Amino acid sequence: MLTIFTIPHAFTAATELSQRNAIQSWQRLENAQIILCGDDQGVAEAAAEFGCEHYPTLRRTSLGTPRLDDAFDAAERLARHELICYVNADIILLDGFQSVVSKLSDPGFMIAGCRINVQLSAGIPFERENWDVDLWTWAQRQGQYAERSGSDYFIFRRGTLGAIPPFAVGRQYWDNWMMFRARQRGWPLMDGTRLIRAIHQNHDYGHVPKAAGGMWEGPESDDNLRVSGGQLYTLVDATHVLGQSGPEPIVELEYRLRRVRRRLQRLPGWRLARSLYRRIRPT
Numbered sequence: 001m002l003t004i005f006t007i008p009h010a011f012t013a014a015t016e017l018s019q020r021n022a023i024q025s026w027q028r029l030e031n032a033q034i035i036l037c038g039d040d041q042g043v044a045e046a047a048a049e050f051g052c053e054h055y056p057t058l059r060r061t062s063l064g065t066p067r068l069d070d071a072f073d074a075a076e077r078l079a080r081h082e083l084i085c086y087v088n089a090d091i092i093l094l095d096g097f098q099s100v101v102s103k104l105s106d107p108g109f110m111i112a113g114c115r116i117n118v119q120l121s122a123g124i125p126f127e128r129e130n131w132d133v134d135l136w137t138w139a140q141r142q143g144q145y146a147e148r149s150g151s152d153y154f155i156f157r158r159g160t161l162g163a164i165p166p167f168a169v170g171r172q173y174w175d176n177w178m179m180f181r182a183r184q185r186g187w188p189l190m191d192g193t194r195l196i197r198a199i200h201q202n203h204d205y206g207h208v209p210k211a212a213g214g215m216w217e218g219p220e221s222d223d224n225l226r227v228s229g230g231q232l233y234t235l236v237d238a239t240h241v242l243g244q245s246g247p248e249p250i251v252e253l254e255y256r257l258r259r260v261r262r263r264l265q266r267l268p269g270w271r272l273a274r275s276l277y278r279r280i281r282p283t
Contacts, residue, residue, distance in 0.1 A: 001031035003079035011042025018201035110182035112151035113192035118143035148235035180231035
């Protein structure tokens with residue numbers, strides 16, 4: 001029904017708990033094929049332990065970070081299902097969205113959404129009845145939704161996305177390019193936040209090489225921005241929201257104005273007109 005793939009970090013003291021929680025939550029989704037990509041420490045062992053497929057060989061950036069384009073190519077080749085989901089390796093996904101997504105009739109679409117950030121310091125008791133209900137109730141009470149500037153998961157149809165630039169995983173801007181790609185191809189860009197219960201387990205960013213800030217900023221984020229072409233779309237560019245009854249067109253003024261601006265940006269002379277306006281506008 002759904003092929004899920006990810007690129008885990010090395011399974012270290014800082015990452016093992018969150019990644020094990022995430023992978024085990026995906027296993028409980030209906031008919032999910034799970035592919036772990038990369039050859040970092042512990043990835044092959046985790047794939048064997050949890051019965052996931054393993055694609056070990058990924059090209060890397062000059063600083064040693066796995067590249068997303070290789071992982072997406074592998075997922076397209078290995079997927080057994082029409083629907084493919086990329087998700088970051090620390091994101092817990094809870095059951096309930098698959099049947100709605102499987103009924104979408106659009107030949108091409110992209111689903112992205114916000115996560116809830118939580119501080120989770122223990123393994124999830126998956127053996128308990130209603131563990132998912134209890135976890136979601138706790139996350140809504142203790143956590144906080146992230147901003148709409150990016151997404152930690154993307155769902156799309158197999159064979160529709162095409163080639164993506166050589167992005168470094170876990171750095172900025174590649175998710176913004178993914179949302180741009182959907183709109184570039186004329187697809188519905190669906191905000192799945194209402195339907196897809198995604199929980200992000202907070203962590204530090206000590207794994208980012210040559211970090212220039214407290215999070216993922218640094219030369220690899222700069223490279224991601226460069227190869228993206230500066231196409232920084234966000235969930236405010238979404239055309240639909242995804243709910244239990246399916247996709248619903250977004251009519252809120254903020255979203256409509258954003259789409260008008262995007263159309264204007266594609267017109268010849270947009271940059272010149274904007275530059276002139278900034279020079280003559282009242283201060």
